[in-house]
Amino acid sequence: MTTEAIIDLQLACENTENLPTEEQLQTWASAAIQPNTTANEITVRIVDEAESHELNLTYRGKDRPTNVLSFPFECPPEVEIPLLGDLIICRQVVEREAQEQQITLDSHWAHMIVHGCLHLQGYDHIEDDEAEIMESLETQIMQNLGFADPYACEKEDTCNHAD
DSSP states (O other), X not given: OOOOXXXXXXXXXXXXXXXXXXXXXXXXXXXXXXXXXXXXXXEEEEEOHHHHHHHHHHHHOOSSOXXXXXXXXXXXXXXXXXXXXXXXXXXXXXXXXXXXXXOOHHHHHHHHHHHHHHHHTTOOOSSHHHHHHHHHHHHHHHHHTTOOOTTHHHHTTOOOXXX
16 A cells, blocks of 8 residues: 655745646655655755755755755654655756756656655665665666656666766
8 A cells, every 4th residue: 555645845946847746746755655654744845956056065065956855854753743854856957867868857856756755764875785775666666657767877878967
């Protein structure tokens, strides 16, 4: 049984063209919520490069915008709040990456939601063994949603990354 995600959508970018609908975000997030996860409320904040850059520098020490940042909600054990956490997604980075990877915008947005939701649930890709588990799960979820393997261009070395 799939847990239905509850999305609090915040649009903090000037250009809101070509953004996914709240229904799409909910479908993609619901698909990524694992069966043992009880929290289902997710804030999705879509931002411009300036905000993404600032947050990435503040929280990760990286001096550039990034595609998605995940902030899991850490609740005291005695408090029951179904908040899974916050996803901050940079519109311009997602659009640029989709073009570089020669994939549809919807596919990349879905991947960013799935990827971010898995981070909110404790998955990571810092170590190779963790990355293998997380990427395998992402691929399975994306295929269940009707999208191709999000890592196909990396595996086949066909990504068209900008310098």
